[in-house]
Amino acid sequence: xxxxxxxxxxxxxxxxxxxxxxxxxxxxxxxxxxxxxxxxxxxxxxxxxxxxxxxxxxxxxxxxxxxxxxxxxxxxxxxxxxxxxxxxxxxxxxxxxxxxxxxxxxxxxxxxxxxxxxxxxxxxxxxxxxxxxxxxxxxxxxxxxxxxxxxxxxxxxxxxxxxxxxxxxxxxxxxxxxxxxxxxxxxxxxxxxxxxxxxxxxxxxxxxxxxxxxxxxxxxxxxxxxxxxxxxxxxxxxxxxxxxxxxxxxxxxxxxxx
Numbered sequence: 001x002x003x004x005x006x007x008x009x010x011x012x013x014x015x016x017x018x019x020x021x022x023x024x025x026x027x028x029x030x031x032x033x034x035x036x037x038x039x040x041x042x043x044x045x046x047x048x049x050x051x052x053x054x055x056x057x058x059x060x061x062x063x064x065x066x067x068x069x070x071x072x073x074x075x076x077x078x079x080x081x082x083x084x085x086x087x088x089x090x091x092x093x094x095x096x097x098x099x100x101x102x103x104x105x106x107x108x109x110x111x112x113x114x115x116x117x118x119x120x121x122x123x124x125x126x127x128x129x130x131x132x133x134x135x136x137x138x139x140x141x142x143x144x145x146x147x148x149x150x151x152x153x154x155x156x157x158x159x160x161x162x163x164x165x166x167x168x169x170x171x172x173x174x175x176x177x178x179x180x181x182x183x184x185x186x187x188x189x190x191x192x193x194x195x196x197x198x199x200x201x202x203x204x205x206x207x208x209x210x211x212x213x214x215x216x217x218x219x220x221x222x223x224x225x226x227x228x229x230x231x232x233x234x235x236x237x238x239x240x241x242x243x244x245x246x247x248x249x250x251x252x253x254x255x256x257x258x
Contacts, residue, residue: 033113064168099160122194
């Protein structure tokens, strides 16, 4: 009796038949959507989540602010497309980059049927301030989350004076899903360290967690849990150039077996 789990090799006749089918196949005979990528670059500054936005220079929604994004090339992988638009529109490379969700509402883009695969990137504020895009200008916007916990929903982007910024397309919804994802993962995945410099004080790590979660944490409990996790190690260095008593600096340990 043959094993159904074992795949048999196609015959030469079957191969020839498939080649003939593909040679005659007309992809234009069937309507198909365009595919794009959008990247939410997340950082923490002044105790709040921030993101990088770029102003749209063309229609539709010209003048509105959008996440760095673009269309995917025919022979380009999604990850490669996300890295490409990130480099061109923000000047940032080699970031923690993770696929988030696919947004495909029929009316999300007035030009045509556009499905976008959203990504989020995590970066510490110092790198954001040094970033130089290859084209256009960026806005470092604060994210205002109107819901608690992991309720989810759209968020607002605010400028330095606290005024709401006009977001393009469904990017308020995309940013809301990013915040929900970060809050959900923070408790079991060490993503907070991607938002910090290589050496950091535990106070800075707590500020990252509070900014992501949108609530204050108990200092002593947080410190005990972080040290007990085995994910940080003291560097025997202290902060410098600070107007208060310098704290000990730590580093992130990627493996618990140091």
